[in-house]
Amino acid sequence: MYDYLIIGHGLAGAILSQRLLKKGQKILVLDQPDQNHSSAVAAGIFNPITGRKMFKTWKADQLFPELVNFYPKLEEHLGSNFFHAIGVYRPYFAIDDQNDWEAKKSDEKFKAYIDKTSTSNIDTHQLHDPFGGLFLNQAGYVNIVKLLDANKKYLIDKGSYQETMFYEQDLKSHSDHLSFGDLKFKKIIFCNGILAHQSEWFHWLPFHPVKGEIMDIEMDQRPTTIYNRGVFILPFENQRIKVGSTYKHQFDNMQPTEAGQNELKEKLSGLLNETYQIKGRRAGIRPATKDRRPFIGKHPDNEHIYIFNGFGSKGVSLIPECSKLFTAHLLEGEALDAEMDISRYYSHYPTKPKN
Ligand SMILES: Cc1cc2nc3c(=O)[nH]c(=O)nc-3n(C[C@H](O)[C@H](O)[C@H](O)COP(=O)(O)OP(=O)(O)OC[C@H]3O[C@@H](n4cnc5c(N)ncnc54)[C@H](O)[C@@H]3O)c2cc1C
Structure with a gap:
């Protein structure tokens, strides 16, 4: 039994x-x-500070110390390599955003999750980040x-x-x-x-299923960290780069859609200066709750x-x-x-x- x-x-x-x-x-x-x-x-991203308003995620102070300890031990136990603590760079939307975070960065509430900040653009070729941004630690992705x-x-x-x-x-x-x-x-x-x-x-x-779409893209300059502002650009294993995700509460199928792809392209145009080619698209349903x-x-x-x-x-x-x-x-x-x-x-x- x-x-x-x-x-x-x-x-x-x-x-x-x-x-x-x-x-x-x-x-x-x-x-x-x-x-x-x-x-x-x-995509498998873990990120302690999320959303347009950049809130600390629910129970972050319990969840993040546990996960950064747990996954590497599981890798060792299973003899595999799937945990990538590569951080997240979140460009500021505007000067107000910059002022706000330059003041908050030493706040006890956020300190553990902020690696450093920049008040000017970090990479003039690739990213649209004229106000600089935040580098978050205890962030990265798991190849699920x-x-x-x-x-x-x-x-x-x-x-x-x-x-x-x-x-x-x-x-x-x-x-x-x-x-x-x-x-x-x-x-x-x-x-x-x-x-x-x-x-x-x-x-x-009360489940509240949410459909999400992701694209695989190719571009010349591969990021070394995750870029995230409205959309994420994730340098994944095997030279792949993932871009996502959409959030749809109403849907009638599980397939990628033109509307989803257009939404991602639109958001990407606000973050990325570089040209890219779309190599694949996928969709799935998140088991979300009300x-x-x-x-x-x-x-x-x-x-x-x-x-x-x-x-x-x-x-x-x-x-x-x-x-x-x-x-x-x-x-x-x-x-x-x-x-x-x-x-x-x-x-x-x-x-x-x-x-
Ligand atoms: C587009 C998209 C992007 C996402 N990005 C992220 C991200 O960046 N970071 C993050 O943390 N999360 C992300 N998620 C959410 C993440 O995928 C989920 O939180 C998590 O994977 C849920 O895992 P689960 O095991 O609960 O469910 P599932 O992954 O759905 O697994 C359920 C399993 O049960 C099996 N099953 C169901 N019924 C039966 C049955 N009767 N008999 C046998 N087998 C059965 C299914 O086939 C499946 O294998 C994303 C989701 C989507 C769709």
Whole structure:
């Protein structure tokens, strides 16, 4: 009998699998990889200060020290290289922006995340940054596809992975365990990304799927850091450069669109002076939530069924810390952070199952 059956091997299922194995749990991960699953499309950027108004990200002081420690250890454990702490350069929009950040840069709240600032342009050829900008540290990217490949190999070696579709209607509940076909397990954890939205068990949670599009481009001068102002330019592995992303709340398919490409080109024209060629385009759906907080915890009606999901556009920074807290909750009975715990939505749970 397994201790845990994990459904889904995106970034959430992969990292959680490592946390549970490290604690000596017997686990099995079931995954039916889907081309457009969010982790396969994501740029993988982690950035502590984001948005036009440059807010410090939620719980940054917990999330960032944890992630910069976690990923390099996971690289060593899996014998792979997917973590790139290359920083972010965020050009100022205007002189007000510059004045504001020159005053704020030594503020205790931001100090740990600011490497240095510039009050004039750093590269006259490539970037449109007449007011200079901020260099952020504890920022960079994770090559998520590479992490998932390495983790999958590791799990297969341990007999802890099966490539198969999990069908909810075949889940059987017994007094002290669950079963799915021949598999018996004490608990099941859904790390199924956006498909949780259609789940019999968790459809009542207020998911808010957000479509995103990304382009691969080529240009002569390759950046050495991530540029980010309204759009990001990410110097990725294998000479690739990624540009993204769009945020669409209304959509009727999972494919890249002309409108998405035009939006990215328009934003890029405000940041980049150099010409470029578009080499590829991809789209995916972020498993985002209405209140922008993760969905973690126990099903209201069945103590064997859990969810670990809702990481929206920040999976890379949220999942290391959230998986640590969730594992402590599962194995040591630690209380979950109320802002992440799905018990905040138990009042939405219908008493009768959905037809
Ligand atoms: C365009 C775009 C750009 C992004 N950029 C970034 C970024 O720069 N930084 C960042 O942190 N995040 C980014 N994200 C968000 C990031 O992708 C997510 O936060 C994260 O990857 C979610 O991982 P997940 O494991 O929860 O879900 P998913 O990646 O969707 O994984 C779910 C897995 O479960 C499997 N599954 C589902 N149902 C079943 C079933 N019944 N049986 C078997 N398998 C099943 C799916 O096939 C999939 O493999 C981006 C997303 C998009 C779309």
